[in-house]
Every structure is written in C-alpha cells, then in structure tokens.
Amino acid sequence: MAILFLPSPRFHDIWLFSLHDLPPQYNKPAMSDSPTSPVFVLNGPNLNQLGTRQPEIYGTQTLAEIEAMVSAQASKLGLTVDFRQTNHEGVLIDWIQEARHKACGIILNAASLTHTSVGLFDAIVAAEKPLFEVHLSNPYAREAFRHKSYVSAVAKGVICGLGPQGYLHALDALARHLNEKK
Ligand code: DQA
Numbered sequence: 001m002a003i004l005f006l007p008s009p010r011f012h013d014i015w016l017f018s019l020h021d022l023p024p025q026y027n028k029p030a031m032s033d034s035p036t037s038p039v040f041v042l043n044g045p046n047l048n049q050l051g052t053r054q055p056e057i058y059g060t061q062t063l064a065e066i067e068a069m070v071s072a073q074a075s076k077l078g079l080t081v082d083f084r085q086t087n088h089e090g091v092l093i094d095w096i097q098e099a100r101h102k103a104c105g106i107i108l109n110a111a112s113l114t115h116t117s118v119g120l121f122d123a124i125v126a127a128e129k130p131l132f133e134v135h136l137s138n139p140y141a142r143e144a145f146r147h148k149s150y151v152s153a154v155a156k157g158v159i160c161g162l163g164p165q166g167y168l169h170a171l172d173a174l175a176r177h178l179n180e181k182k
Contacts, residue, residue: 039174040103041070041167042095043085044111050136058136059163066164070107073168077175079104089113089120096123104178106131107170114139114149121150130177132170135160 043063046053051062067083074081082103086092092113099106106129113120114135124131131154138161139146152158157173159166 037102037104038080038082039074039105039107039171040095040099041067041081041083041107042092042099043083043109044092044113045087047109047111048085048087061164066167069164070167070171073171077171079171079175081171089117093119093123096120096127099129100127103129105129105174107134107167107174108132108151108155109134109136109167110151114151115146117150121154124151124154130156130174132156132173133158133160134166134170136163136166137161 047063050058050066051060063085067081070083071081084095086095092110096106096108106124106127108124108131110117110120110133114133131151133149133151133155135158139149141161149158156177157170159169159173162169
C-alpha cells in the first residue's frame, strides 16, 4: 500500500495522533529558501545498508543508486542536492542546524529516529526550512511503534510507501513549494 501526503491544510487535522495541537509557529514558512542553495537530502540510521537490508521491505536499490536518481531529478528541476547519510542522531541534528544557513529546503528520511527523536523535532522547528519527510516503506502498515513520527508534525508533507520514487516526489513537492514562494 502506498500513501502520498502532500501539503494540505487538513494534514495536521488528520495525522497528528500523538503530538496534538501544535501552535502555528511549528509549521511556519522558512525564512530564506533561496533555490540557489542546495536541497539537503538527509538519511538516518541503517539506510547505508539499503540494497541488502530487508529487501522485501526496502527494495534492492542501494543508497548510492537513490542518490544518483535524486541528483538527476534535481538538475531537471534546476536544483542541486547535498545528499548525506549518518547512523548518529547528533550528526543528523548537526546537519539540520547547518541547513538553516546553507540549504533551500530539506528532504528527510530519519529512519528509526523518526519514531523516537524529540531532538530531531526541535532541530527541525529551529531550522525554519521547508521539510518533506520520506520513507521507503509505509510505517503505518507496519509495527505500532512506527506509527508515531516526530517529523510529520513539522513537515510540509509526508511521502511513504513508494520506495525510492518517494524521494523524487518529495523533490518535486519542494521545487513547487520554492517556486510558489518566489
Ligand atoms: C524507514 C522506516 C522506518 O520505520 C525504519 O526504521 C527505517 C526506514 C523507511 O524508509 O521505510 O529505517 O524510514
């Protein structure tokens, strides 16, 4: 099953199950989203093992192959990407902080940290950048502990269950968002 969520005013009404009524400042637009800055495409723990890790869930494409797809799509859209992966929560938080000054927007697959990290939530709020959340699988069709996302509450949109294509949809959505803001 695939779920594609794009920015919609109703998004938070429907999907904020555990992080209820966030004040509006948590979803305010970014301050300086110059499309001349790269899109930060950030990947969390264990995504370096794509290709061999549970291929029945995550597919057979490696992260390097996904990076190549994302870079090709970005150049079609007139964007550049800075594509990274880490297994460490603090490093991911450092990169989100860096994005505040260096990126036009963020595409984030925080992997397992999605479901656990208040630090990530706080960093995303502080970064004030448009952020699209991506998951290769559909966490809502999996174990209950994957049904909570600390990222969704502060994301412009959430794309899950579409495999690597989800990254491309996120890039399209971010490009559209940046163009609307021009
Ligand atoms: C994931 C889903 C997460 O629940 C999981 O912990 C991951 C990958 C995905 O892309 O489907 O590591 O983010």
